[in-house]
Amino acid sequence: MTFDFDQVFDRHATGSTKWSRYPADVLPMWVADMDFAAPPVIIQALQKRLEHPLLGYSVAPDNLREAIVADLWRKYAWRVLPQELVFLPGVESGFNMALNALLEPQQNVVVQTPNYPPLRHAAGHWGLNKVELEFDAQADGTYATPLESLRESLKGGGALLLSNPHNPLGKVFDRAELQAVADVCLQQDAWIISDEIHAELCYDGRVHIPVASLSPAIADRTITLMSASKAFNIAGLKTAFMIIQDPALLARVNHARCGLVDSVNPLGLEATRVAYADGGPWLAELMTYLQGNRDFVVDAVRTRLPGVTINVPQGTYLAWLDCSALGLDNPQRFFLEQAKVGLSAGVEFGDHSQQFVRLNFGCPRALLEEGIARMQRSLLNR
Numbered sequence: 127m128t129f130d131f132d133q134v135f136d137r138h139a140t141g142s143t144k145w146s147r148y149p150a151d152v153l154p155m156w157v158a159d160m161d162f163a164a165p166p167v168i169i170q171a172l173q174k175r176l177e178h179p180l181l182g183y184s185v186a187p188d189n190l191r192e193a194i195v196a197d198l199w200r201k202y203a204w205r206v207l208p209q210e211l212v213f214l215p216g217v218e219s220g221f222n223m224a225l226n227a228l229l230e231p232q233q234n235v236v237v238q239t240p241n242y243p244p245l246r247h248a249a250g251h252w253g254l255n256k257v258e259l260e261f262d263a264q265a266d267g268t269y270a271t272p273l274e275s276l277r278e279s280l281k282g283g284g285a286l287l288l289s290n291p292h293n294p295l296g297k298v299f300d301r302a303e304l305q306a307v308a309d310v311c312l313q314q315d316a317w318i319i320s321d322e323i324h325a326e327l328c329y330d331g332r333v334h335i336p337v338a339s340l341s342p343a344i345a346d347r348t349i350t351l352m353s354a355s356k357a358f359n360i361a362g363l364k365t366a367f368m369i370i371q372d373p374a375l376l377a378r379v380n381h382a383r384c385g386l387v388d389s390v391n392p393l394g395l396e397a398t399r400v401a402y403a404d405g406g407p408w409l410a411e412l413m414t415y416l417q418g419n420r421d422f423v424v425d426a427v428r429t430r431l432p433g434v435t436i437n438v439p440q441g442t443y444l445a446w447l448d449c450s451a452l453g454l455d456n457p458q459r460f461f462l463e464q465a466k467v468g469l470s471a472g473v474e475f476g477d478h479s480q481q482f483v484r485l486n487f488g489c490p491r492a493l494l495e496e497g498i499a500r501m502q503r504s505l506l507n508r
Contacts, residue, residue, distance in 0.1 A: 129166070131415040142159070155468060155469055155493075156484070156486060158361075158444060159361055161488065165408035168400050172393055175392070175396050181393075186390070193402040194211060194367065195207070198336075201334070212369075212370065212376070213366070215365065215388060216353075218244045219366075220387075226384075228379070233254055234256075234281075234283075234284035234285075236257045236284065237259065238259050238271065239478070240294055240475035258477070259276060260272075268437070270303065276310050277313070285318070286316060286317070290321070290335075291328060294470070295446050298440040301340075307337075308344045312347060318337055320349065322350055325357075330440070336369075342371075352367060354397070358405055358408075419488070419494055420438070420487060422491065422494060423487045424436055431502060434448065444485070445485040445486075450481040452481075456480075458483050469485055470483060472484065
């Protein structure tokens, strides 16, 4: 490999959210932040940018918009215009901005659960009615959307907060299911607010499909949220963007900044440009490494963690582990206290997920092996 994903960095005392939550003897494998160095091409571009000593308020330059437009066409055959991009300091602020702009109080906001906690809680910020819709677990280890329940939940309009690729399930929606979901939303005159922050992180030859790319009619009812932050591990630079292709909808949503959503920092804008323009070789090698990590985790859970089960993630670098057979009151606390491994608690992702934990396998293989070994020992010593 050209890039070294096996190198372990000491992230203590760097202000890292991931590595600051727990004492130094705990291995953190919770928040969606990879323990890999950012792509060298991005680091070099930031160093070059810092040769200019001014870091004032910034706008997205044309070459950034052009890099994103070209990337969307190259990866997804999705034709987007530069003016259809709205830059934001984060995806979370984007879907909250969209809800504030588009929905009336007490309208339904559907979230497919389990789901990323900020998506679950967003409706409550705006006096909206959250509807949590459980996926149907299939015999083959996949998860399907209950379309009739979705249709019933969206009567009278409202919005679907879509997560694709899905966090924490690692589900990558195929075209047929995505089309069916979008058709329900259109039939019910509902908005689609689609969090596609993990778009590049798909395995086994899968290719992400932006829901807005399915048809012009769907695009007119869709706000897409993307960022280079997950795939290129630059989340701390706080840069994301909306894609809104209907001009009237674009104006309506952009107006909802209302002094709440500020501009984006210049280093984040430059890092995003370089990621999409020049980061392809690094990303290709990352995906090979991550798929190896994914396979390692699946095999390790099935052979070394008795009582824990896993369905194979189709995307993201997150593993959703079912600990129901362990008979624990709180699996996250057990692994934290007995294994010194910090995982995300399943209950944060859904009220019926108390027996689950989420594990981040976006790290050097040595750290992943250490985490699994600690969990294995804790189960053997029960």
